[in-house]
Amino acid sequence: MTNRFERSLDIKNGRVDMTHGSGGRAMAQLIDQLFAKAFDNPALAEGNDQARLAIPAAGRLAFSTDSYVISPLFFAGGNIGSLAVHGTVNDVALSGAKPLWLSAGFILEEGFPLADLECIVTSMAKAAQDCGVQIVTGDTKVVEKGKADGVFINTAGVGLIEAGVDLSVHNIRAGDAIIISGTLGDHGVAVMAQREGLVFDEPVLSDSAGLNGLIEAMLASGVTLHALRDPTRGGLATSLNEMAQAAGVGMRLDEAAIPVRAAVRGVCEILGLDPLYIANEGKLIAFCPAQQAGKLLAVMRGHVHGHEAAIIGEVVEDDHAFVEMTTTLGGHRMVDWLAGEQLPRIC
């Protein structure tokens, strides 16, 4: 689309005002000069109120959405923009789909600096490019100062599931190995550190990343994958409980096998947090028959987003759908759902 307006947005010094959400000239200017420029692709450039996208054959779609309200907006290892792409790419890819297209809906608070918005939008564009997806349609709303918190972003994602791929929580069965793709707690601790102004000797970066490449490699391995899930809000503990309940099975974990960085472990000990309940944004949990777990683990370790993957437990028959753990001291404990709130606004 050609630039509709002679005057340029003052991105360096400008701020979002109510006219940027009015549907009029200022909104069109913001869309042209910021969003359309950063996300440039043929579907978006058509300038319709919806994207039209070609589906090559009959088959199955995966469709998912998340809103992102993380605070602070910028953190070590990412910002709300890259997170909004990675999170939804992952939710689509965890079905075994190849993620292709994202929508992006922005809710902006009046007064938000355009320079910060540009930085966020640029991160989204880069994350989308890295993941091989296009942001094909979008929306911008503005609310009065004090009625939002800088910027909230919703992304929805659509992908195609190849014939024969069948990943679902309902496929999990007793005898499956439980594999985690890497260390736990990095995202939550990085965000909390930013929020609280904590400084570490060894900086902790968010693990925010698109996992579709890793998943593609896992699907190509020939291993019988049963289910994938990402342990975001509520952490590994809550994800496993949800899955155990949905699948009607129990799970047994080995605490010593669960990878956690020393720095993350240290922060958790000081603050009384449990890494099992902390959000991750670039990790997945995989379930496959135990006899194939070694092969899957090797494939995962060969990928940049899985090089610290580990087998952390097994699925057992249990009508109560309990998740239990053998601790490093050799004892046993229940791993319950997150009951209250560990860290608010982590994604």
Next chain:
Amino acid sequence: MTNRFERSLDIKNGRVDMTHGSGGRAMAQLIDQLFAKAFDNPALAEGNDQARLAIPAAGRLAFSTDSYVISPLFFAGGNIGSLAVHGTVNDVALSGAKPLWLSAGFILEEGFPLADLECIVTSMAKAAQDCGVQIVTGDTKVVEKGKADGVFINTAGVGLIEAGVDLSVHNIRAGDAIIISGTLGDHGVAVMAQREGLVFDEPVLSDSAGLNGLIEAMLASGVTLHALRDPTRGGLATSLNEMAQAAGVGMRLDEAAIPVRAAVRGVCEILGLDPLYIANEGKLIAFCPAQQAGKLLAVMRGHVHGHEAAIIGEVVEDDHAFVEMTTTLGGHRMVDWLAGEQLPRIC
């Protein structure tokens, strides 16, 4: 999904708290007992982080999104929930697609009454059923009191475009008739009245409605439709300017032909508003060759959402892409883009 928890949500007296967004037990309870119950369908009931949806054949998707931040949340003729369904159903359907699936992302402010949320969610479910679409995937976030304004909702929508259907702003050409499906300004005036506590002898209701049934009838008529658009934020004037610019044509309107309710006209005169710039949420603008406009008009008038449809102007050659209007007094005036802000947070 069976109810995972013995205790019920106290919907009558309860309020949203931060644990409802934590990813833990309280969030699962809210999802099970409110969202999943209201939106019940097979894809949602699978309990995965994404919906899996069958595409019967190769073809084209339409994909669109909108966030809804309307204030107040409840207004004469609808609420944010029904609006969030209608708006996105319409954005998908205006491509000529049959809308099938929606996602729903909720951003809730801590302290928001669960009874109000239930009312909104129930309206969404009813609107979706009326439009023949399913809400197949969703997300819930909670932010601290004062960091949002009750509830914001994002919906994204996916539909299938039948072979041979080709509606796009780029198809508009000189000689096309411009048709509006009904009266202008009802939604904006209804919301403003609610906001300002205005009372009319004749109540003005929002026109919020799903237009996919009307569009289906228009497509089935055999008329060569060139493009459809809904005049939401910025109103008819801004939509036509956007389309004129994108298509590289001019437009000439006849003010006397543009339908506006007497009550809406009265409010606009008193408050100095122009109905051409006020948002509509259940109206569409259609473009087709002038010689087929009579036939299309008859089809539209035969539908409940088009019975006040009218031919309001024509497309002309104009390199400047100006939208001009013959006024009721016989003069001519430019109809410009909305430059500032007519009514904030109207959708």
